[in-house]
Amino acid sequence: MAAKQHKALVIVESPAKARKIGEYLGKDYIVLASMGHVRDLPSGAAEVPAELKKEQWATLGVNIDQQFEPVYVVPKDKKKTVKELKDALKTCSELILATDEDREGESIGWHLMKLLEPKVPVSRMVFSEITKDAIQKAIRNTRELDQNLVEAQETRRVVDRLYGYRLSPLLWKKVAPRLSAGRVQSVAVRVLVRRELERLAFRKGSYWDLKAALATASSARFDAALATVGGQRVAQGRDFDESTGRLKTDADVLLLDEAQSKALQTKLEESRDWVVSNVETRLQTRKPYPPFTTSTLQQEANRKLGLSARETMQIAQRLYENGFITYMRTDSVSLSQEAISASRACVTNRYGQEFLHPEVRQYTTKSKSAQEAHEAIRPAGVEMKTAEELSLNGREGALYAMIWKRTVATQMAEAQLRFQTVTIGTLDVEFRATGRHVEFAGFFRAYVEGSDDPEGALEDSEAALPPMEKGQQLTCKEVQALAHETKPPARYTEATLVKTLEEEGIGRPSTYASIIGTIQDRGYVRKQGNQLVPTFTAMAVTKLLEKNFSRLVDLQFTARMEQDLDDIANGQAERLPYLKSFYSGETGLDEQVKQNEAGIDPREACTLDIDGVNAKVRLGKFGAFFEGEREGQLVTATIPDDIAPADLTNELAEKLITQKSQGPQSLGIDPESGLPIFLLIGPFGPYLQLGEMKDGEKPRRVSIPKTRDVSTVKLEDALEYMKLPKTLGPHPETGKVVKAGIGMYGPYVHHDKTYKSLDKTDDILQMTMERALELLAQARVRVPVAPLKELGAHPVDGDPVQIFEGKYGPYIKHGKTNATIPKDRELDSVTIEEAVRLLDERVAKGGGSTGRRGGKKVTKKAAAKKAAASAELVTPKKAAPKKKAAKKATKKSVT
DNA sequence: CAGTGAGCGAGCTTCCGCTTGACTT
Numbered sequence: 001m002a003a004k005q006h007k008a009l010v011i012v013e014s015p016a017k018a019r020k021i022g023e024y025l026g027k028d029y030i031v032l033a034s035m036g037h038v039r040d041l042p043s044g045a046a047e048v049p050a051e052l053k054k055e056q057w058a059t060l061g062v063n064i065d066q067q068f069e070p071v072y073v074v075p076k077d078k079k080k081t082v083k084e085l086k087d088a089l090k091t092c093s094e095l096i097l098a099t100d101e102d103r104e105g106e107s108i109g110w111h112l113m114k115l116l117e118p119k120v121p122v123s124r125m126v127f128s129e130i131t132k133d134a135i136q137k138a139i140r141n142t143r144e145l146d147q148n149l150v151e152a153q154e155t156r157r158v159v160d161r162l163y164g165y166r167l168s169p170l171l172w173k174k175v176a177p178r179l180s181a182g183r184v185q186s187v188a189v190r191v192l193v194r195r196e197l198e199r200l201a202f203r204k205g206s207y208w209d210l211k212a213a214l215a216t217a218s219s220a221r222f223d224a225a226l227a228t229v230g231g232q233r234v235a236q237g238r239d240f241d242e243s244t245g246r247l248k249t250d251a252d253v254l255l256l257d258e259a260q261s262k263a264l265q266t267k268l269e270e271s272r273d274w275v276v277s278n279v280e281t282r283l284q285t286r287k288p289y290p291p292f293t294t295s296t297l298q299q300e301a302n303r304k305l306g307l308s309a310r311e312t313m314q315i316a317q318r319l320y321e322n323g324f325i326t327y328m329r330t331d332s333v334s335l336s337q338e339a340i341s342a343s344r345a346c347v348t349n350r351y352g353q354e355f356l357h358p359e360v361r362q363y364t365t366k367s368k369s370a371q372e373a374h375e376a377i378r379p380a381g382v383e384m385k386t387a388e389e390l391s392l393n394g395r396e397g398a399l400y401a402m403i404w405k406r407t408v409a410t411q412m413a414e415a416q417l418r419f420q421t422v423t424i425g426t427l428d429v430e431f432r433a434t435g436r437h438v439e440f441a442g443f444f445r446a447y448v449e450g451s452d453d454p455e456g457a458l459e460d461s462e463a464a465l466p467p468m469e470k471g472q473q474l475t476c477k478e479v480q481a482l483a484h485e486t487k488p489p490a491r492y493t494e495a496t497l498v499k500t501l502e503e504e505g506i507g508r509p510s511t512y513a514s515i516i517g518t519i520q521d522r523g524y525v526r527k528q529g530n531q532l533v534p535t536f537t538a539m540a541v542t543k544l545l546e547k548n549f550s551r552l553v554d555l556q557f558t559a560r561m562e563q564d565l566d567d568i569a570n571g572q573a574e575r576l577p578y579l580k581s582f583y584s585g586e587t588g589l590d591e592q593v594k595q596n597e598a599g600i601d602p603r604e605a606c607t608l609d610i611d612g613v614n615a616k617v618r619l620g621k622f623g624a625f626f627e628g629e630r631e632g633q634l635v636t637a638t639i640p641d642d643i644a645p646a647d648l649t650n651e652l653a654e655k656l657i658t659q660k661s662q663g664p665q666s667l668g669i670d671p672e673s674g675l676p677i678f679l680l681i682g683p684f685g686p687y688l689q690l691g692e693m694k695d696g697e698k699p700r701r702v703s704i705p706k707t708r709d710v711s712t713v714k715l716e717d718a719l720e721y722m723k724l725p726k727t728l729g730p731h732p733e734t735g736k737v738v739k740a741g742i743g744m745y746g747p748y749v750h751h752d753k754t755y756k757s758l759d760k761t762d763d764i765l766q767m768t769m770e771r772a773l774e775l776l777a778q779a780r781v782r783v784p785v786a787p788l789k790e791l792g793a794h795p796v797d798g799d800p801v802q803i804f805e806g807k808y809g810p811y812i813k814h815g816k817t818n819a820t821i822p823k824d825r826e827l828d829s830v831t832i833e834e835a836v837r838l839l840d841e842r843v844a845k846g847g848g849s850t851g852r853r854g855g856k857k858v859t860k861k862a863a864a865k866k867a868a869a870s871a872e873l874v875t876p877k878k879a880a881p882k883k884k885a886a887k888k889a890t891k892k893s894v895t
Numbered sequence: 896c897a898g899t900g901a902g903c904g905a906g907c908t909t910c911c912g913c914t915t916g917a918c919t920t
Contacts, residue, residue: 013913013914014913014914014915015914015915033914033915034913034914035913035914035915035916036912036913036914036915037912037913037914038913038914040911040912040913041910043909043910044907044908044909045906045907045908046907059909077915077916077917078914081914081915099913100913103912104912104913105913107912107913108913108914153912156911156912157910157911157912159910159911160910160911160912161909161910161911162910163910163911164909164910164911165909165910166909166910167909167910168908168909168910169908169909171909172908172909177907177908178907178908178909179908179909180908180909180910181909181910182909182910182911183910183911184910184911184912185910185911317915321915329913329914507911507912508911508912508913510911510912510913510914511911511912511913514911514912515911518910522909606900618900619900620899620900620901621899621900621901622898622899622900623900625899625900627900636899636900638898638899638900664898680897680898681897681898682896682897682898684896684897685897687896687897689897693898698897701896701897703896703897743896744896804920811919811920813920818919818920819919820918820919
């Protein structure tokens with residue numbers, strides 16, 4: 001008796017948006033969220049509809065013989081959403097598609113229509129800011145779905161699928177299983193690899209110069225740097241060629257070495273005649289930076305707050321969901337009227353009229369690929385409350401404060417700076433000093449990019465010089481000779497990589513963070529502090545792609561694709577000719593892959609020629625290794641995991657190969673057993689072994705802690721390490737023994753049931769009872785949690801079955817198996833029989849019973865299993881060193 | 896918890912872009 005109410009169903013993409021829009025539209029509308037895309041190409045064999053499985057193109061999900069017709073499926077995690085939307089539509093008399101106003105949003109709208117098969121009128125509503133006015137206006141001005149835009153999206157989707165799913169399998173065959181290639185990731189990796197090669201080619205250059213501390217009669221001292229000698233400019237870093245480490249041939253400069261600079265220093269120290277020969281002043285105005293987009297927010301949060309792109313997005317998501325900021329995935333720098341007037345009011349109140357920019361400042365997006373479906377990231381609403389006023393603290397507060405400052409600053413006055421360059425002459429030598437003075441702080445008052453503390457930054461920038469005029473006499477307090485070395489081009493960080501990708505139009509706001517995740521998960525990149533370091537695998541894959549698919553890994557590929565997609569969106573081109581030219585024919589992707597499948601030698605693809613290193617670098621199943629020759633024999637030697645490609649030197653290669661060819665080196669003989677002690681390197685790092693391997697019998701082994709420099713381990717210490725675990729003595733309180741040893745997770749002390757890892761600064765060989773007690777006192781005491789209820793013994797093994805309170809509500813525990821209790825279930829009425837049934841169901845479902853910190857391989861498998869979302873999937877036996885779970889499991893690899 | 900760069904092998908891996916909860920000591 002569902003008397004059809006005359007309500008309209010409005011579908012947007014995000015639930016937070018749905019809530020807000022629901023408020024503005026009132027009770028005649030039901031506003032729901034699609035949660036992004038609702039249909040997609042099948043992601044793998046498991047999702048391909050049964051009737052298509054036997055098709056050649058099944059796993060592509062695109063019928064390449066029939067006009068590249070895509071196969072669309074509703075992914076498992078979207079089934080629920082789709083059902084909810086269908087149910088809601090049954091009660092409505094109108095459907096309004098209010099997905100984002102961009103290519104992807106238009107497509108989501110179209111897919112929704114295909115899926116929901118509405119029998120009621122459908123319209124398309126768009127808006128770019130979420131205010132009551134804007135929404136009400138938008139709903140009065142609906143339009144039709146734009147089929148051209150939908151087609152452009154589908155073309156994008158198909159190109160990405162064909163690119164990724166044709167090239168990746170080629171990499172599996174030629175380089176290593178589970179690798180991947182893609183329009184975005186392969187270019188990202190290539191960017192990192194090219195920089196690494198520049199670093200590899202880099203040769204250090206060194207030069208000297210002088211620094212003089214000078215002062216006027218009345219001023220404090222200031223520094224000036226040597227500029228010219230005898231009229232010739234003195235060499236600086238930029239005069240050096242990075243690949244030779246020598247002066248560029250066209251550089252007409254004077255290169256000073258140590259002796260020359262020190263001689264000059266002595267000479268100048270005696271000079272009493274220092275005169276200002278020139279004073280130049282230049283005024284500069286600085287405009288505030290545009291408000292944040294996803295990309296600039298990620299860059300700035302990485303620089304200022306040390307957050308990864310992913311962390312930034314997680315925090316921003318929370319701020320957005322709680323209504324503190326506008327939508328965080330955007331490529332637009334435009335601010336709504338609401339935001340502009342709120343910011344201007346805020347500037348006047350907080351800093352005064354003089355700090356307000358006289359006119360409204362609006363920014364326009366430069367990026368060509370921008371789609372601008374949202375406004376810039378800014379504090380939501382009209383009040384412009386500060387983080388303190390909103391009681392935000394921690395990382396949320398810090399990120400919000402950054403957004404607040406950047407937004408408010410956009411409406412502030414320009415900053416006025418005065419730069420001064422003073423040239424000082426003495427003998428035949430010139431020195432130069434530059435000063436900067438902030439004439440008017442303007443927006444600096446609120447915000448200085450790259451600096452966390454505007455006030456402090458203002459003072460720093462006050463490196464002004466004392467007033468000086470031409471001909472003025474100065475006194476010299478000190479002259480120093482300084483050595484300099486040129487530095488290789490810096491590795492990319494998350495911030496600089498995101499910046500580069502955005503500039504090239506590669507990737508979208510919603511994907512910057514996940515790109516960085518993907519290239520790490522696939523083992524192309526490793527993070528070292530803030531640096532992104534490409535691996536040898538990345539080098540090999542990039543080499544293969546550059547050589548055989550140069551068009552596809554060109555930085556311009558995406559930009560060109562975007563132009564074609566624009567043409568399709570404008571109705572000036574069609575998808576089919578574009579897809580054909582990309583995939584089919586002589587020069588198409590299909591043919592290229594086929595040729596290379598036959599043509600590429602896997603052994604060659606896995607071999608790298610490194611400039612300056614005689615040995616070959618090759619990729620094996622267990623990582624990269626050197627292959628060299630000793631006495632006519634091929635010798636292979638593992639390259640340690642923490643060695644980056646640019647760190648390779650011929651010396652390192654020779655050393656490792658020699659070591660390997662000589663076999664295990666004995667550090668000496670253990671006097672007790674008479675056996676030699678070997679220093680060896682295994683998959684988990686260096687370790688010591690007493691005696692040779694005998695069949696069946698494993699010799700005694702002990703790891704060397706990561707904190708210890710292996711080259712300093714001599715027989716004496718080796719003997720000490722071999723004594724581990726050793727007893728330190730009885731615990732003064734319990735009388736039970738306290739031990740020190742090295743285990744899976746590194747060096748530890750142990751007492752009773754408590755284990756505690758040593759600090760980085762502790763040396764296990766120097767461990768004393770006193771320090772051990774200190775460490776044990778720090779150990780987290782495991783208080784056994786009392787069960788909520790005992791259900792009795794399990795019928796199979798007699799172990800107890802108990803109910804515990806967990807983070808997500810009560811659960812049943814038996815051994816290592818946990819099972820959820822259905823939400824609506826009364827705890828008191830759960831019987832042992834029911835509990836056993838729930839536990840069995842849990843086991844049958846798979847997963848869940850393995851401890852997270854258990855065996856490392858188990859953890860990985862469990863995670864891989866989850867990802868595959870397939871119940872009976874058997875994970876292959878081959879150990880994959882870098883996989884999905886790698887992020888969470890990295891800690892395990894520490895000895 | 897350990898020395899390799901691979902021998903047999905069914906069926907699997909993989910893309911980009913849009914969006915949240917998911918589930919469990």
